Amino acid sequence: MVAQIIFILITLAGVGLFSFNARKVIRNIKIGRPANRNDQPAKRFMTMLKVAFGQTKMAVRPIPFLLHLVVYLGFVIINLEVLEIMIDGIFGTHRVFAGLGGFYDFLIGSFEFLALGVWLACAIFLIRRNVLKLKRFSGVEMKSWPKSDANYILITEILLMSAFLLMNASDAKLQALKEGHYISAGAFPVSAYLQGLLPSSAASLIMTERVCWWFHIIGIFAFLNYLPYSKHFHILFAFPNTYFSNLEPKGEFTNMASVTNEVKAMLDPSFVPAETAPGKFGAKDVNDLSWINLMNAYTCTECGRCTSVCPANMTGKLLSPRKIMMDTRDRLEEVGKNIDKHGADHQDGKSLLDDYITREEIWACTSCNACTEACPINIDPLAIIVDLRRYAVMEESVAPGSINAMLGNVENNGAPWKYSPADRLNWAEQG
Amino acid sequence: MEFKVPTMAELMAMGEEPEILFWVGCAGSYDERAQKITRDICKILHHVGIKYAVLGTEESCTGDPAKRAGNEFLFQMQAMTNIEVLNGYNIKKIVTGCPHCFNTIKNEYPGLGGTYEVIHHTQLIQDLINEGKLKAEGGESFKGKKITFHDPCYLGRGNGVYEAPRKALEVLDAQLVEMKRCKSNGLCCGAGGAQMFKEPEKGAKDINIERIEEALETQPEVIAAGCPFCMTMLSDGVKLKDKDQEIKVLDIAEITARANGL
Ligand code: SF4
Ligand code: SF4
Numbered sequence: 001m002v003a004q005i006i007f008i009l010i011t012l013a014g015v016g017l018f019s020f021n022a023r024k025v026i027r028n029i030k031i032g033r034p035a036n037r038n039d040q041p042a043k044r045f046m047t048m049l050k051v052a053f054g055q056t057k058m059a060v061r062p063i064p065f066l067l068h069l070v071v072y073l074g075f076v077i078i079n080l081e082v083l084e085i086m087i088d089g090i091f092g093t094h095r096v097f098a099g100l101g102g103f104y105d106f107l108i109g110s111f112e113f114l115a116l117g118v119w120l121a122c123a124i125f126l127i128r129r130n131v132l133k134l135k136r137f138s139g140v141e142m143k144s145w146p147k148s149d150a151n152y153i154l155i156t157e158i159l160l161m162s163a164f165l166l167m168n169a170s171d172a173k174l175q176a177l178k179e180g181h182y183i184s185a186g187a188f189p190v191s192a193y194l195q196g197l198l199p200s201s202a203a204s205l206i207m208t209e210r211v212c213w214w215f216h217i218i219g220i221f222a223f224l225n226y227l228p229y230s231k232h233f234h235i236l237f238a239f240p241n242t243y244f245s246n247l248e249p250k251g252e253f254t255n256m257a258s259v260t261n262e263v264k265a266m267l268d269p270s271f272v273p274a275e276t277a278p279g280k281f282g283a284k285d286v287n288d289l290s291w292i293n294l295m296n297a298y299t300c301t302e303c304g305r306c307t308s309v310c311p312a313n314m315t316g317k318l319l320s321p322r323k324i325m326m327d328t329r330d331r332l333e334e335v336g337k338n339i340d341k342h343g344a345d346h347q348d349g350k351s352l353l354d355d356y357i358t359r360e361e362i363w364a365c366t367s368c369n370a371c372t373e374a375c376p377i378n379i380d381p382l383a384i385i386v387d388l389r390r391y392a393v394m395e396e397s398v399a400p401g402s403i404n405a406m407l408g409n410v411e412n413n414g415a416p417w418k419y420s421p422a423d424r425l426n427w428a429e430q431g
Numbered sequence: 432m433e434f435k436v437p438t439m440a441e442l443m444a445m446g447e448e449p450e451i452l453f454w455v456g457c458a459g460s461y462d463e464r465a466q467k468i469t470r471d472i473c474k475i476l477h478h479v480g481i482k483y484a485v486l487g488t489e490e491s492c493t494g495d496p497a498k499r500a501g502n503e504f505l506f507q508m509q510a511m512t513n514i515e516v517l518n519g520y521n522i523k524k525i526v527t528g529c530p531h532c533f534n535t536i537k538n539e540y541p542g543l544g545g546t547y548e549v550i551h552h553t554q555l556i557q558d559l560i561n562e563g564k565l566k567a568e569g570g571e572s573f574k575g576k577k578i579t580f581h582d583p584c585y586l587g588r589g590n591g592v593y594e595a596p597r598k599a600l601e602v603l604d605a606q607l608v609e610m611k612r613c614k615s616n617g618l619c620c621g622a623g624g625a626q627m628f629k630e631p632e633k634g635a636k637d638i639n640i641e642r643i644e645e646a647l648e649t650q651p652e653v654i655a656a657g658c659p660f661c662m663t664m665l666s667d668g669v670k671l672k673d674k675d676q677e678i679k680v681l682d683i684a685e686i687t688a689r690a691n692g693l
Contacts, residue, residue, distance in 0.1 A: 060616075248538065249534070249537075249538050249589060249590050249591065250588055250589050250590075251530075251534035251538060251584075251585045251588075251589025251590050252534065252538035252539055252589075253498055253499075253539065255503075255507065255539055255542045255543060256503045256507075259503045259504055259507050260507060260543065262504070263504060263507040263508055263511060264511070266508070267508070267511055267512075281503065282501065282503075309616070311618055311619040311621060311638045311641065311642075312632070312634070312638070314641065315634045315635055315636050315637065315638050315640075315641050316634035316635025316636065317631070317632045317633070317634035318632065318634075319632070360632055363629070363632060364631070364632040364634075365624050366584070366619045366621060366622070366623040366624040366626050366638065367499050367584075367623050367624030367625075368584040368588065368619035368623055368624070369584060369588045369589060370584075370588065370616075370617075370618070370619065373588050373615055373616075386499075386501065388501075389500060389501030390501040390502075390503060391501075392501060393500060393501035393502045394501065394502060394503065394504060399500065399501070400629050400630075402628055402629040402630065403500050403625060403628060403629050405628075406496055406497075406500070406625065406628035406629075407497055407500065407502050407505055410492045410494070410496065410497050410505055410509065411505055411508075414457075414490075414491030414492050414509070415457040415460070415461060415491070415492050416457055416492060416496045416627075416628055417457065417461055417462075419460075419461045421488055421491070422488060423461070424455075424460045424461075424487060424488045424490060425436070425438070425460070425485070425487040425488055426460075427455075427459070427460060427461075427466035427469050427470060428432065428435075428436040428470075428473075428485075428487075430432075430466070430470075
């Protein structure tokens with residue numbers, strides 16, 4: 001009875017804390033400007049199914065694809081086991097699904113194989129990061145927290161899987177001893193090999209089984225509450241993020257409606273704009289970005305696939321699209337904390353541009369879209385880069401000198417070079 | 432050129448309409464190297480007897496470099512002015528010699544009131560080959576030559592056109608080799624996003640050098656391009672590597688024109 005009450009309290013605390021934090025994240029995302037991504041629901045749904053659920057963009061790199069697939073399937077499927085743990089915890093039952101008989105054996109057996117798979121995959125992931133030191137996982141932005149974050153996640157998953165297997169091993173031993181409520185249920189093809197490591201007395205076995213059981217479930221709640229601070233948030237956000245991803249051709253940039261109004265008014269003095277102009281063109285800080293950009297930032301896995309294909313990054317320039325996403329998230333978190341502490345209108349005198357992302361970074365981008373193509377969850381770092389450029393150029397008129405010269409030429413000569421428009425057809429006279 | 436390039440104004444004066452407008456673009460109009468490509472596109476159009484016209488002095492920059500540099504005002508000014516001209520001539524179909532013009536007119540003009548069927552010149556060539564109007568006969572033979580194609584970002588990843596330029600090369604009976612990074616995984620030449628008009632940021636090397644090194648790994652006789660900016664970047668790279676004697680950088684239109692003896 002006491003155990004049940006404690007369990008229920010822990011569950012409520014775990015879920016409550018998570019929804020409290022998740023709500024903050026959603027509030028932060030809503031700081032962004034509106035963007036309409038509600039068109040073509042069927043196509044959006046298919047994109048989500050394919051990219052997030054079906055993991056299609058992961059397949060480009062076969063080794064991480066397979067390893068990730070195991071962890072992903074493990075996460076999805078082993079949740080059935082969590083359901084049983086929840087029911088057992090609340091009602092004080094033990095292996096409540098055992099009545100399923102042979103099917104239960106099959107389930108537990110396959111969970112064990114999956115748990116082993118996840119264990120191994122995470123171990124290999126740890127080796128890739130820390131021993132083989134794959135280039136993709138390094139970079140200026142991958143210091144301190146981002147670096148340890150990944151390791152914490154992998155170690156936690158290994159511990160959770162170990163607890164699950166040890167729990168099963170002791171359970172099986174207790175079943176053989178016909179101890180108490182430990183009825184014969186489940187098949188233990190993997191954990192059977194761990195039985196030798198366990199004590200033989202029933203009391204210590206019960207102890208081990210209970211410790212693992214509690215560790216497993218508390219671990220899951222702790223993990224849930226770790227998500228909002230971690231790159232691991234993608235296990236939830238990948239779904240809405242792909243649903244709302246850009247369905248237009250990658251080459252197409254949005255036409256800023258606010259500018260359209262002003263340009264129309266300039267070209268046609270009789271034109272009366274429908275709405276009043278907004279405060280700012282482009283983005284200086286996170287609240288100038290769209291909520292899509294901000295959701296992207298929370299979704300980023302920091303996998304570095306974008307950065308590894310970025311032509312600017314691979315030739316040694318400062319730009320790293322992954323850093324763009326991480327900076328955006330960091331700044332958004334900072335703004336969110338400011339709101340919590342000082343209210344919605346607080347200004348801390350900092351901004352995304354300059355305090356986080358430098359001019360040198362944004363001007364190095366070739367808008368080649370390699371980053372958006374490579375991102376396994378359809379994140380668009382280029383959209384942020386372009387909005388920062390828009391701010392620099394339209395609000396501040398601060399751009400590299402040669403860019404200003406080019407813009408002047410387009411304006412005056414209708415071409416980015418200083419040639420006379422009258423010479424535009426000269427090519428037809430020669431050759 | 433042996434024939435006269437018709438302008439829209441001239442056709443209009445004669446009360447005629449072309450099947451297709453050839454949007455030349457700034458590079459195609461002014462850049463010496465790109466002008467050759469422009470003329471070859473005209474030769475192809477002339478050869479197959481498509482009724483076409485250019486805007487000539489009525490054409491202005493699409494606004495692509497302004498938009499990529501962040502100047503949305505200038506972009507929309509350019510776009511709306513161009514759209515007025517295009518709509519004034521009742522243009523329905525456009526072929527461009529530049530993936531940047533192609534992308535901008537196809538994707539970004541409709542939202543501003545300019546909706547046209549837009550194709551890139553490699554798509555036109557693909558169509559002409561499919562229709563049997565272009566054969567790769569009667570000119571320079573590319574048979575067995577090693578050719579590698581560099582995907583322009585704004586044609587490939589930007590708009591998903593990967594097949595058309597390859598189709599134009601397949602008819603040559605040449606030996607096509609792909610670079611390690613090709614198609615959706617292609618590597619930028621370094622010119623897009625208004626980079627063409629500025630010095631690169633400091634780094635270990637220039638992007639076009641990285642790309643040329645990769646192209647050289649395939650030991651090509653010809654590096655094929657489909658964009659005037661890629662053309663500049665790739666040619667510069669080949670020159671810097673001192674390979675401009677052995678390796679030619681040619682646009683798909685030039686290759687097609689040569690193969691057909693135009
Ligand atoms: S679009 Fe910009 S940031 Fe993205 S890969 Fe290309 S150069 Fe890098
Ligand atoms: S933006 Fe996408 S590809 Fe880049 S690090 Fe984040 S998740 Fe990975």
